């Protein structure tokens with residue numbers, strides 16, 4: 001079979017950002033309301049800092065008010081909950097994102113549930129999880145990574161996935177489970193695999209749609225891929241790249257790879273997302289889309305669909 005089509009998540013994300021920017025401009029012109037996004041980061045994890053930085057940059061591009069709160073790594077749970085209460089009460093803030101993971105002294109579940117469900121642009125609050133899993137998708141905030149992945153899948157296969165087998169590798173609350181809900185809502189036959197799954201390659205070879213959200217660099221090789229499958233690589237793994245030489249400080253340079261061995265899997269897939277430039281940019285675009293939706297709802301307007 002011919003080499004797979006490379007799904008350009010970066011270009012697709014740029015189109016979503018354009019749509020969000022246009023819709024924001026009308027919302028602000030007609031109602032005077034400017035969408036506001038607050039991003040909260042606890043600690044100095046440099047990888048997280050990069051994501052938070054690009055989120056803030058995109059938010060400004062969209063015409064949002066963007067606020068970033070960086071708290072010390074040793075911040076107490078109580079102090080973080082106080083900040084969330086403040087943001088919940090702030091009428092200029094429509095979306096709140098608390099970057100995960102949080103340091104060990106803070107209970108992540110408690111923090112997520114403290115965010116006003118109507119400002120929960122990550123879609124992690126139990127109310128939004130419940131809406132998604134009961135089919136009230138239009139009222140929910142859908143988690144950004146699965147929502148972005150779903151757009152890429154729909155671009156290739158259309159809105160109705162009837163008769164198609166989807167396998168998701170990974171069962172996290174932020175990626176695997178909501179991804180399964182979206183695929184199910186689109187009529188796919190869904191299987192969720194994880195570290196206890198028996199004979200994973202054989203299971204994956206049954207997938208017309210294969211979503212890898214494992215966190216293991218290039219684990220999904222050609223032997224996991226059905227001929228003609230659509231492969232969505234959610235994984236973001238930074239690995240040493242000695243071939244690139246060293247940084248000025250003597251440390252070895254790194255590169256980003258997904259959970260899928262891209263070249264090998266491309267020989268069998270019909271379409272596949274790269275890393276970088278695949279799901280990652282879509283995640284950020286959907287965060288902007290969710291923030292716009294939150295602001296539209298606050299203004300009593302029907303939000304656009306993405």
Ligand SMILES: NC(=O)C1=CN([C@@H]2O[C@H](COP(=O)(O)OP(=O)(O)OC[C@H]3O[C@@H](n4cnc5c(N)ncnc54)[C@H](OP(=O)(O)O)[C@@H]3O)[C@@H](O)[C@H]2O)C=CC1
Nearest residue numbers: 145170171172175194195213214215234235236279280283
């Ligand atoms: N592109 C983006 O925007 C985003 C990318 N990511 C990336 O996606 C990946 C997954 O993230 P996340 O869901 O948070 O990760 P988690 O670590 O929460 O979950 C990983 C899942 O993979 C399963 N798993 C681990 N090893 C194996 C294995 N050998 N075989 C089968 N299953 C396995 C685990 O199984 P078990 O439950 O049994 O332990 C678990 O369900 C990471 O690389 C992360 O960086 C995450 C969020 C956004």
Ligand SMILES: Nc1nc(=O)c2c([nH]1)NC[C@@H]1CN(c3ccc(C(=O)N[C@@H](CCC(=O)O)C(=O)O)cc3)C=[N+]21
Nearest residue numbers: 050051098099100101122236276277278280281283284
């Ligand atoms: N509350 C919360 N919400 C999140 O959505 C969330 C989080 N916590 N914690 C961390 C993960 C990870 N994540 C990514 C977002 C964008 C890229 C992204 O844009 N990646 C670029 C490359 C970026 C680079 O070069 O480093 C790409 O794949 O092309 C990656 C990863 C969101 N996450």
